[in-house]
Amino acid sequence: MTRSEVPSGGPGADEYDVIVIGAGPVGENVAERAHASGLSALVVENELVGGECSYWACMPSKALLRPVTALADARRVAGAAQAVGGTLDASAVLERRDGFTGNWQDKGQVGWLESVGLDLLRGRARLDGPRRVVVETHDGTTRTLTARHAVAVCTGSRAALPGIPGIEDARPWTSRDATSAKEVPGRLAVVGGGVVGVEMATAWQALGSEVTLLVRGERLLPRMEPFAGELVAEALTAAGVAVRTGVSVEELNRPAADRPLTLSLSDGGRLECDEVLFATGRAPRTDDFGLETVGCEPGSWLSVDDTLRVTGVRGGWLYAVGDVNGRALLTHQGKYQARVAGAAIAARAAGVPLLETDRWGAHAATADHDAVPQVVFSDPEATSVGLTADEAERRGLRVRAVDVELGEVAGASLYADGYRGRARMVVDLDRGVVVGVTFVGAGVGELLHSATVAVAGEVPLERLWHAVPAYPTISEVWLRLLEAYRG
Structure with a gap:
């Protein structure tokens, strides 16, 4: 236990100005902003400090993709092209990725919390009425915490799997599996033409998989301008990915754990592969979270105003920041929201009227509506x-x-x-x-x-x-x- 990790008890240890649930980049930033304003803050985390982005999303996925684009860039320049040959060293790429995740250890991230004076409690948190949070800690005790001013829910999102017959027995990959896999599958089917599907098809094809990309719609990257998906689809096809649009998976069958699986498709065809990745959407991490104790629907996205305060909760003490509010499921956008929320929490705690809640004000997450940037790291x-x-x-x-x-x-x-x-x-x-x-x-x-x-x-x-x-x-x-x- 580091100095930032709070023990199971102690006088006054169960009351903080701000309690932040979730220690990903969003939760870290909410807590740091509140603490920098003079408020005491506790962060509760059930997995790794650093969250989805650090271990299963942004960092490992981009570590997988950078060698792909580096090699492709060299091959597109005469002179440099003659100096490079062969294929990517998959084991070296995976080892480099592991370095960026700290080998799925969070010592460095915990050190950052400590360096800025934040307390950490490891365990599973649930809301228990206004300003109350109950935590089943990793050491087997139960803690009941009280927030003087605010509770910020920063629990993020998880992969949403469709209810397709055979999906449980098929043990499909989610985005977490795709970014942390230790071996290159011989044949990989990727279901979904959004960001995760496109990026993982790009990475694993370059690392040696025979990749088939299955897209229910008629184009890739449907939230961007149409030409974006068209150009990316052309490049994926040229690289060797089989891009199939207008087709969906209707059933999966894997006869045994160590056997290939078969996908039954909507066009009547079948596809055999060694692994299948479903990149078909996200769901909020609000299951079994005690939302019903504060008048919210369990398992739902949490609707917020532009100060990131949850709408419909009496007293205005509950905030939802990052993916969990469903506004813009991007790490950088969540960190932006965290800065706004931290400033709003501090102002309200000090009794200062929020005078900057209009468009582009210090207490308004305006960019969520009008200026959300996104990069798809395909080639x-x-x-x-x-x-x-x-x-x-x-x-x-x-x-x-x-x-x-x-x-x-x-x-x-x-x-x-x-x-x-x-x-x-x-x-x-x-x-x-x-x-x-x-x-x-x-x-x-x-x-x-x-x-x-x-x-x-x-x-x-x-x-x-x-x-x-x-x-x-x-x-x-x-x-x-x-x-x-x-x-």
Whole structure:
């Protein structure tokens, strides 16, 4: 037990200003912000400090994907292409990934909690009425805790498996299995065309699996502009992934634990594979959590206002931050919410009126509605922030979408021979500002923050003309987009 880990008892040990349930990046940030404002804070965690992102999502998945894009980038540049050959060393890639997860040990993350003065209690937490949290600790005791000001639920989300016949006996992979597997499966079926499905198909195909990607809809990455999914699908197919759209899994059959499994498909076909990954959605971690004791529905997403306070709970003491509120299931967005929630909790605890709850105020998570950035680390990368053209029109905005082929930008042609990619800027014609941007292409993830600044800052297009991109970089696409807009 480190100094930050609280013992099972002790005078006054069961009352804190703020109790945070969940020690992922979101919970860590809520607790740190509250503590930095002078409030006492306890973090309760049932698994590993650092949460899903550190051990089963962001970090291990990107550790798997970076060697894929590094090798692909080298092969797209004459001279470098001649210096590389062969395939990825799967064992070295998996070993590097394990290093980024700390081999699924949380000593470093616990050290960070200690360094900022936060207390940690390991165990399973349940709400037990207003401001009360009961914890079944890992040492076998039960603790009843009271929060003077706030309880923040930061328990995140889990993979949601569909109710398909045979799925339990088939023992399918979820995203956790896909990012932590110790061996490369010979044949992998990936069900789902969203971010997880696309990224894991990219990674495991490059590591040596024969991958089939099964998508119920007609395109990949359905929440992005249509061309994003089209370009990614073309690249996956060229790499060797069998991409099948308009098909779903209706039944699974695995005769024995050490045997392949068979997928029965909606088109009447069958597919045999060694493992199947279901990347078909997420569910909130609010099961058996005591929500009924505070008037909320067990197992539900927790609806919140823009200060991240749960709506409909009397007294205004309960907050839900990160995935668990269903607003934007992304680690960086959850950390953004955590900063807003921490500031709101501290202000309310001090009796200070929240004067900055309007759009873009210090106590309002406005970006959740208007400026959510996302990078899909496929090859090519697909990135977006703000609204697609269709979303903007559905909101009643009068918009114009401007497209530029990224391969025509000098910096892109230097980045890779035969560079393929596309950029789209969605402009609100009435206000003269950018409300959405999408980039697809190699290395474009590092372009996205410039677009996020433009969207979140509501920078007028006439001012963007004075933001001069360095030559020759891929960022020069901004100049090309503005030129195309002016015609």
